[in-house]
Structures are given as structure tokens and as C-alpha cells.
Amino acid sequence: MSEMTPREIVQELDKHIVGQAEAKRAVANALRNRWRRQQVEPPLRGEITPKNILMIGPTGVGKTEIARRLARLANAPFIKIEATKFTEVGYVGRDVESVIRDLTDNALKMIREQAMARQASRAEDAAEDRILDVLLPQARDGEVDSSVESTRQKMRKKLREGELDDKEIEIEVRGQQPGMEFMTPPGMEQLASQLQGMFQNLGGQRSERQRMRISEAWRVLRDEEAAKLVNEEEIKQQAIEAVEQSGIVFVDEIDKVAKRAEQGSGGDISREGVQRDLLPLVEGTTVSTRHGMVNTDHILFIASGAFHLSKPSDLIPELQGRLPIRVELNALAVEDFVRILTEPDASLVRQYQALLQTEGVTLSFTADGIERIAGMAWEVNERTENIGARRLHTILERLLEEISHTAPDHAGGEIRIDADYVTSRLSDLTENDDLSRYIL
Numbered sequence: 060m061s062e063m064t065p066r067e068i069v070q071e072l073d074k075h076i077v078g079q080a081e082a083k084r085a086v087a088n089a090l091r092n093r094w095r096r097q098q099v100e101p102p103l104r105g106e107i108t109p110k111n112i113l114m115i116g117p118t119g120v121g122k123t124e125i126a127r128r129l130a131r132l133a134n135a136p137f138i139k140i141e142a143t144k145f146t147e148v149g150y151v152g153r154d155v156e157s158v159i160r161d162l163t164d165n166a167l168k169m170i171r172e173q174a175m176a177r178q179a180s181r182a183e184d185a186a187e188d189r190i191l192d193v194l195l196p197q198a199r200d201g202e203v204d205s206s207v208e209s210t211r212q213k214m215r216k217k218l219r220e221g222e223l224d225d226k227e228i229e230i231e232v233r234g235q236q237p238g239m240e241f242m243t244p245p246g247m248e249q250l251a252s253q254l255q256g257m258f259q260n261l262g263g264q265r266s267e268r269q270r271m272r273i274s275e276a277w278r279v280l281r282d283e284e285a286a287k288l289v290n291e292e293e294i295k296q297q298a299i300e301a302v303e304q305s306g307i308v309f310v311d312e313i314d315k316v317a318k319r320a321e322q323g324s325g326g327d328i329s330r331e332g333v334q335r336d337l338l339p340l341v342e343g344t345t346v347s348t349r350h351g352m353v354n355t356d357h358i359l360f361i362a363s364g365a366f367h368l369s370k371p372s373d374l375i376p377e378l379q380g381r382l383p384i385r386v387e388l389n390a391l392a393v394e395d396f397v398r399i400l401t402e403p404d405a406s407l408v409r410q411y412q413a414l415l416q417t418e419g420v421t422l423s424f425t426a427d428g429i430e431r432i433a434g435m436a437w438e439v440n441e442r443t444e445n446i447g448a449r450r451l452h453t454i455l456e457r458l459l460e461e462i463s464h465t466a467p468d469h470a471g472g473e474i475r476i477d478a479d480y481v482t483s484r485l486s487d488l489t490e491n492d493d494l495s496r497y498i499l
């Protein structure tokens with residue numbers, strides 16, 4: 060559980076997301092509140108309902124990004140769903156509990172990766188030994204012969220320095236586990252899980268010999284050893300605990316399942332149905348998953364939508380009550396685009412620079428170049444469809460298409476992107492709405 064203060068959380072979010080101060084404060088407070096609630100003694104604790112959030116704002120202004128970053132900061136399992144996914148014809152009342160199952164799967168994967176990473180160095184040593192056993196089979200006999208030992212040391216050194224990477228060896232690997240999914244009726248997930256476990260164990264006992272390059276063998280064996288070092292049962296427990304105590308569910312397009320005054324009654328039924336289905340999850344229920352029962356009482360829900368056609372008051376009252384924190388996110392201006400391009404640690408500009416650096420090309424942007432990109436992105440948004448900061452992705456991709464294609468010919472060179480370059484590459488497109496719609 061994250062023990063960061065709200066202010067610390069906002070500071071961290073500031074490193075990745077430009078502006079949207081109100082939304083950052085809201086999520087920071089919500090996260091802290093969950094922690095506070097867990098410090099309160101029962102029975103009062105049970106009386107305090109979680110304060111979930113409703114984010115209101117146009118597309119591409121950072122709603123998902125804030126939630127996702129928050130989850131990463133808190134090391135919390137995260138899932139994003141679209142509320143409209145549950146309204147498809149024939150799927151009315153579709154099992155929304157699957158959201159919690161998917162969230163638990165995400166948690167399991169996250170926790171397993173972390174557990175394996177903690178065992179990384181032990182797993183690497185074990186993998187190295189297994190490769191050396193193949194390269195120098197005589198060492199297996201257990202005789203401690205000093206010449207054998209010194210050969211092994213020399214080999215180990217070569218192996219570590221990557222000198223043997225391309226050599227092929229044959230190794231014994233655990234057989235591929237049968238990728239079976241059991242479809243069971245709701246409520247029977249545990250049975251499915253047991254069946255799956257049985258089949259995996261059967262598969263796990265089989266091993267097969269495979270030829271591969273040492274560099275690859277090293278990775279395969281390292282992962283195999285790491286998997287042996289972690290306890291699956293413990294991981295399941297921890298995953299369930301992580302979901303229950305710190306899980307975050309981001310429900311996008313909630314506005315699209317709100318009732319609209321001007322609409323006929325038809326669609327409203329399924330839309331309201333989705334809200335009714337979501338309600339128990341938000342209010343707190345227990346969901347049966349493959350890994351065990353998961354209680355949703357403390358899961359943080361962040362619902363989000365543009366609310367162009369409907370208003371938050373069009374949601375069913377029970378759901379409104381469960382989303383008491385309302386925050387509005389602002390549409391982004393040209394200055395925001397400039398900051399988004401340059402400020403975040405992993406800004407798009409830095410990403411492209413790093414990618415081209417791998418080809419030995421140094422990419423630089425002048426200040427007026429960045430401003431021109433931001434300005435054009437804003438203009439295209441205005442004239443076609445406003446997709447927020449997502450426009451920067453399409454614009455930059457187009458802008459750098461030629462450079463990207465020819466980069467290998469310019470190794471060692473430097474390329475500067477200034478305003479003139481941006482105009483020369485993009486003005487034909489930005490000035491033609493039809494082209495913009497297809498290409499940018």
C-alpha cells in the first residue's frame with residue numbers, strides 16, 4: 060500500500076502529465092483516503108464508503124494517463140474498461156464481473172514478474188551453471204579436479220562476456236505447457252483453475268531437448284529457473300490481496316451509458332442496465348475468480364467521460380452517489396502541447412531521439428520547431444476532430460517519416476528540426492482537411 064502523501068503523489072504525476080492540477084489532486088486524495096480508511100478501526104471502517112472519482116473532460120487530455128500513472132506509482136493492479144463494451148447487442152447484462160477477473164489476472168502477472176525479478180540474480184547463476192554443464196559435461200561427475208574447475212572458470216568468463224553467444228547448444232527445457240483455457244459457467248472458475256493446474260503439472264513434468272544459440276538458451280533457462288524459485292500459491296494470495304487493497308478500475312466512456320433526455324427509450328434500457336451491472340462492483344461485492352474469491356469493497360473506481368451529450372446527473376442516482384469526487388479536465392492549448400512534447404521524462408520527443416540514437420543519428424529540435432509542431436497539432440484538431448494530445452503522435456510520426464526511413468544512411472550525423480522543416484514537411488497536409496483526416 061502506498062504511503063505517499065497527496066502532495067508527493069501530485070509531484071510524481073507532474074513528472075509525466077502536463078497541467079490538469081485538479082484531477083491530479085483528486086486522484087492523490089482518493090489514494091490517500093483509501094489508506095486512511097484502512098487505518099480506521101472496525102466497525103467504523105466498514106461504514107466509510109470509498110470515494111470514487113468521476114473525471115469529466117474531452118478525449119486525449121490525460122484522463123487515462125493520470126489513472127495509469129497513479130496505479131504505477133502505487134504499484135497497484137490496474138485495468139481500463141470501456142463501459143460501452145457491455146451494451147453490445149446480445150451482451151446486455153454481460154458479465155461485468157469479468158472485469159475483476161481480468162484485473163486479478165493483471166495483478167497475478169505483475170506480482171509474478173516482481174517476484175521473478177527479485178530472484179533474478181539467483182536464476183541467472185543457475186542458468187549459467189546449466190549452460191556450463193552442457194559445455195563441459197565432465198564437470199558433472201562431481202570430481203573436484205582443479206584443471207576441470209579452472210576450465211570451467213575460463214568458460215564462465217567467456218560466457219559472461221558474451222563471447223559464446225552465437226554458439227549453438229542443445230539444452231533440456233521444460234515442455235511447453237498446454238495453453239488451455241477452460242470455459243466454465245460463472246461461479247465455477249475455481250474448478251477451471253484446478254483443472255488448468257492439473258494439466259499444467261502434467262505438462263511441467265515433460266521436458267524436451269532443443270537446440271538454440273547460447274544467448275537464447277541463457278534467457279530461456281534463466282526464466283525457467285526464476286519460475287522454479289517463486290511460489291505460485293503465494294503469488295496468488297498476494298495478487299488477490301493486491302487487487303482487494305489497492306486495485307484500480309478505470310471505466311471509460313461512462314457518459315455513453317448515461318440516459319440522454321432527447322433519446323427514445325430503446326437504447327436507454329441497455330445503457331441503464333450497464334450502470335446497474337456495474338453498481339454492485341462499485342458498492343462492494345465478492346467475485347469468484349480462477350485464483351480465489353475477490354472482494355471489491357476497497358477497489359478504487361475512476362469513471363471517465365466527455366459528457367458532451369449527457370450530464371453526470373443522467374447517471375442512475377446510486378452510481379452518482381458512488382462517484383462523489385467530480386473533476387473536470389481542460390482541453391489542451393498550444394502551450395500545453397509544447398510542454399507535453401518537451402517536459403515529461405519520457406516525452407514523445409525524447410522517445411524519437413532515443414530511437415534514432417540507436418542508428419547513430421542525433422536528432423535535435425529547435426524551440427521554434429517544437430512550437431510549430433504544437434501549433435499544427437492544435438490547428439488540425441480544430442479543423443478536423445479534436446483528439447487532444449493524441450494528435451501529437453500522428454503529427455510527429457508523419458513529420459519524422461522520411462528521417463526514420465533514411466536514418467541508417469546518416470549514422471554519425473545530426474538532424475535539426477526547425478520551424479521551416481516542420482512547415483515544409485507538413486503544410487500540404489495541414490492545409491488540406493481531407494488529407495489531414497486520413498493522414499494526421
Ligand SMILES: Nc1ncnc2c1ncn2[C@@H]1O[C@H](COP(=O)(O)OP(=O)(O)OP(=O)(O)O)[C@@H](O)[C@H]1O
Pocket residue numbers: 075076077078079117118119120121122123124125311312363364399403447448449
Ligand atoms: N496532460 C497531458 N500531459 C501529458 N501527456 C498527455 C496529456 N494528455 C494526454 N496526453 C497523452 O495523450 C495520449 C492520450 O491521453 P489519455 O489516454 O490520457 O486520453 P484520455 O483523456 O483518457 O482520453 P479517452 O477518454 O479518449 O481515453 C497519451 O499518450 C498521453 O500520454
